[in-house]
Amino acid sequence: MSDDAPKRDASESSLSRRIFLKSAGTVAVGFSLLPGCQRTDGETEEDPDADPARSSDLPPSLAQHPRIDAWLQVLGDGRLRVYTGKMELGQGIRVAIAQVAAEELHTSPDRMEVHLAETGVTPNERYTSASVSIEHSATSVRHASATARRILKAQAAQQFGASPDDVDVDDGTLSTGDQSATFAEVLGGEQITETVTAPADLRPTDEREWVGEPVQRKDIERMVRGDEVYVQDLQFEGMVHARVVRPPGYGASLENVDVQTVQNEIDGVEQVVQNGSFLAVVADGEHQALQAQQALRENAQWSEPSSLPADTPLEEHIRDLPSETESVVDDGSAGEGERVSASFFRPYVMHGSLGPSCAVGHYDGDRLRIWTHSQGVYPLRDTLTELVDLPPEKIEVKGVPGSGCYGHNGADDVAADVALLAMEIPNRHVRLQWEREDEHGWEPYGSAMLMDVEARLGDDGTIQNWQFDVWSDTHSTRPGGDPGNLLAGRYVEDASELTSRGYLAGGYRNSIPYYELPSRRVDAHFFDGPLRVSALRGLGAHANVFAIESMMGELADRADADPVAFRRRHLEDPRAVAVLDAVAESAQNVTVGTDEGLGYGFARYKNSASYCAVAAKVQAQGDDVTVTHLWGAIDAGEIINPDGLRNQLEGGMIQSTSWMLNEEVQFDETHVTSREWGSYPILRFEEVPVVEATVLDRPDEPSLGAGEAAQGPATGAVGNAIARATGTRVRSLPVRSS
Amino acid sequence: MPQQQIQLTVNGDDHTVTVDPSTPLLYVLRNELGLNGPKYGCGLQQCGSCRVLVDGEARATCQLPVSAVEDQPITTLAGLSGEDGGLHPVQAAVVDEQAAQCGYCVNGVIITAVALLSDTPDPDRAEITDGMNEVLCRCGTHARFVRAIQSAADAVDA
Incomplete structure (x- = not known):
């Protein structure tokens, strides 16, 4: 591995400290009785309400680390090293970051070497989580690079005796007339230490060369050659x-x-x-x-x-556990109409x-x-x-x-x-x-969750009232300064007790429907469950959207309405309607035979990030079902890399299908019994549906996190398709055990 | 078990390693020969991550004693490329299709696909998914792998 990066102290700042404390206060709301809540669980970036971006014009990571050389260094050999505090998790973050730097520096991404998170070297961007790597890190790199370009042009102009407006930047070289110099020559061995204080002028949409292009990831060739890639x-x-x-x-x-x-x-x-x-x-x-x-x-x-509750069905056990309630939204319980209610369950998922x-x-x-x-x-x-x-x-x-x-x-x-x-x-x-x-x-699993939904369907075929109760354990026990969150920390001689409950709000992520509803009440009930848990892709959004979208499918049937039309009736945001229409169009000419069904799911992740809709086709075969086709559409704002986005959407839909069809962490009274793939089967090649992904580009809108957007909508769509194919509604996951 | 000298032929080269003969081939390839293609995934021959070609057949190496393959030619991911570094058609197709997310399963996918295509040079989708069914992928990149294998088959055909 390359260990030649200079050691720099880019780790702390008084600003980050201030934001840290402010965010922690938000996380702790409603749980003042729990010890340690005044300390953040470290999931501040997963809490949209605590997002420091809301209070600054700059991307939050850049506001905390404003020096350009914290993000970008010019190397003597014509390459540029770009620093991110985020990790490569398979989402292809390195190529996206190389692309935005390349765009703003008018320089090929081939010259960019992206350095992943390392203490003392890269900015402290806390966790690579919550699908904010593009929003926070890539956007920081982008503004730092655009500012760097302006500074490089000004310095070159001075050296050339020309006006900055007359200096061209092309692939790592600055030039005017017959004079030219590389970035490194202009800097004379120095780095750009100025700070970014305001958002930079980004390259205009119609001039973009690299952003929006399917630039290939460099690491995939290393993977296929069996080179050193992984820890x-x-x-x-x-x-x-x-x-x-x-x-x-x-x-x-x-x-x-x-x-x-x-x-x-x-x-x-x-x-x-x-x-x-x-x-x-x-x-x-x-x-x-x-x-x-x-x-x-x-x-x-x-x-x-100690004994785990192996004798009681988990769903019952969770309902009976003591819990603390937090009101998520309550704007009235009024609303007349047919009462439709159901309970939904998701087990522990690994x-x-x-x-x-x-x-x-x-x-x-x-x-x-x-x-x-x-x-x-x-x-x-x-x-x-x-x-x-x-x-x-x-x-x-x-x-x-x-x-x-x-x-x-x-x-x-x-x-x-x-x-x-x-x-x-x-x-x-x-x-x-x-x-x-x-x-x-x-490992710390994704929490088991229970959702009770009750809706009132008016005579006009619209929802008049929505009541939602979700039971969940915490959705993050990341280290966050608490050694009790590390497995070894609980078993060493001076073992640490857990002192905080982590990111509880993950349990009600996406629990408020994105639909326009006249009155809603959502309550979250937090229990301390039997298995170790933490953040799993989408946190509570997966189970909450499964429940919401299943109910939307059921209500559409009760209203005798087309499921897409029924959802559109309750959506005002045109971007939400657009993704729904995109999958409806993809699926519209599909023949649905006997024992087959088509279903839909939609959500806007976190109600603030990417819009995603999924259509699913399933075939019932005796007691089993096969998911034959998935169509997904996503709007993640301005697309950095359409192929990377498509890859995330395809993979998210397939993984979600695996969760909902097959997956359930099982345990006896001693411990978890799902200890290998035989007792925890995941979707295999023969079971994987044909997938088609549509990406909607919004070049003038901010880029939004996309990696977790499909988890809820895909499970919702498959559940609704199963209901159509079999006549039985999916209430309890996984499908193959219920 | 005491250590012994074992002769191996890996990617066309002869090697002598001194190891406990019951050592699974996986650890010999990775730790003694520095070949990172085969990956530890489950140790139970359930996931395909550790596969190599043994005499042309895709086999799990996580439980395969090194002494059992002493006289058989072994090919790992690194051995699929030509001497000039040119990629095998299946490797090239995985790059072209950008068929990876984390890529940890890529070794098992490519090794298994190479064996599949040598038996079934022109597979349809069902033959591909059947042939690949013992290989697990957690990111959900299956659809891209199927496309890549199909296009590699076409490239070999052409």
């Missing part, structure tokens, strides 16, 4: 391999372990590390680490873990990364370095300080892509595990590859 691929001289031995269940503690036997019997064991109930082994070879892990399992005695989490750590006796696919290198660093007892300036965390995560998976946990191990074995690179059962059995 899993990192190799260092003398690197040793680790494995962790997990307890039998969340509440178990280690009573006794025969370390000596394991060290004697297995070749190559460097060290068995036991810290409280955290148990791991480090060995010279990976196979040896696996053998030692097995031997440790056989030689460890654990206390009886991220299910194809490659289990992995990290490498190295401690030289002074500084700890961590290579990780975490979504938040700075928050991880700040949380590790307490776990390993080092100040933040002694910890460096470098982001390296991993397997796709779709939210907060085991990435931070494995990094914490490896940090503990590296501290025990100084001066060696320690690599920890989680096993499949670590990821399946211990």
Whole structure:
């Protein structure tokens, strides 16, 4: 990996501190009784109400890190290095960021090298989450680049003795008449240290060369060649391999372990590390680490873990749990008409990364370095300080892509595990590859959710009143400074209790329908559920939109209306209507045979980001259904890369279909029993529908987050299609267990 | 088990490695030979991430003892490209179709598709999805992979 980036302190500013506190206050509303709520859970960027962009003309990341060289450095060899505080998660963020920099610098994206999140090197942009990488990071790079172009032109003009207006910029070179100089020559080895204080003049829409083009990702060729791409691929001289031995269940503690036997019997064991109930082994070879892990399992005695509620159906269990209620919206309960009500349920769903989490750590006796696919290198660093007892300036965390995560998976946990191990074995690179059962059995899942909907349908065929109750656990337990949020933090000798409940508001994301309704009441009820949970793609939006769109389908049937026409009747925003019309047009000439059905789903993600509509066609086959076709349409504002956007939409629709048809984290009274792909089946090639994606470009509108937009609409559409095909409404997910 | 010398033929080159003969081939390829194509995914032969071609057949390496393939030619992702660095048609098609999100499954997809196309040079969609069914992808890039495999088949045909 390239480690030649200069170390710079781009991490903190008083401004970020101010916004941090302001946001934290918003998150804490309604939960003052819970300890630790005054401290942010770190999900501020996931809370649209706390978005600092609302109070500044500049993109929030740029307002916090206004120096141009925090984002952009001119290299001597004609390349430009662009810094982002975000991570590559498979969404192709690097090419999008290269494109916006290229656009504003009038320079080919081939010259751009994008440096991913790394503490002390890139701006602190907290987490790569909530589909805001384009809105926050790419937009910051864009304005920094446009400002840089203006400064470069002015400096070149001075050197050329010309007017800035007469200086042309073309592919890294500034010129006027017969004089020309590269960016680096004009800067004379310096960087651009000016700050961006106001939004820059962006290149006019009709002159754009790179934004809006399907520029190819550079990393895909590296992937197909089997080059070093992932944190899993990192190799260092003398690197040793680790494995962790997990307890039998969340509440178990280690009573006794025969370390000596394991060290004697297995070749190559460097060290068995036991810290409280955290148990791991480090060995010279990976196979040896696996053998030692097995031997440790056989030689460890654990206390009886606490019991999980395996005997009660989860839906009932959740309804019976104590909960705290927050009013999301309440503008009246008036409204006459036919009463239509239903309850909907989503079980725990796992991220299910194809490659289990992995990290490498190295401690030289002074500084700890961590290579990780975490979504938040700075928050991880700040949380590790307490776990390993080092100040933040002694910890460096470098982001390296991993397997796709779709939210907060085991990435931070494995990094914490490896940090503990590296501290025990100084001066060696320690690599920890989680096993499949670590990821399946211990990752923080997407919360199970329950939604009760009651609507009043008026005689005119419009909805007169909408009542919605959602029950949910928290939707983020990202590190956020709380070692109890890291798995190891709960098992080490000085174990940390959870001190905050994380981002509860994720539970009511998209719980307010985007439709025009005369009166609505939405309440969220927060419970503390049996399984470990955190952010999964879309947070609560997936289940809430599933419930809303299922109800919209049902109400359309009751009103004897076409489902698209019924939705249009309740939509005023023309951009919402446009995506719905786009999928309706795609699906309009489709023949729907016996035992087949067509269904629709729509949502505007977070009610403030991308608009997405999906049409689905399914075929009923006995007790089972096959999803044969999905059409999706998305409006994400100005499109940076249409192929990347299409890829996200296609993938989101397929993954959502997998969740809703198949997926359910199962557990017995001891622990999660879905520990491999056989007991947690995901959609396979033969089951994957034909997908068609339409992207609507709005070149004059701001770019909007898109990566999570399809999760709710696709599940809603498939559910409605199943209702049409089978005559039975889908109330409880997954379809294949209900 | 004590270490032994094992002779392997990987991507046309002969290698001698000194390892416990029960070591799964995956770890030998990755850690001894520095070949990053095959990936650890499940360790249970359920996901396809760790596949390589063993004598032309796509096989999982996560449980395959290295001693079992001593005399058989092994091809990894890196070995599919030509000596001049030119991409195999399936690799090229994956790039052309931008058929990846996180790309962690790409190894299993390409290795399996190469084996599929050698048995079925001109597959229809059903033959592709059937042939690829043991390979898991979590990002939902399946539709692009199907297109890429179809276009690779066409390229080989042409």
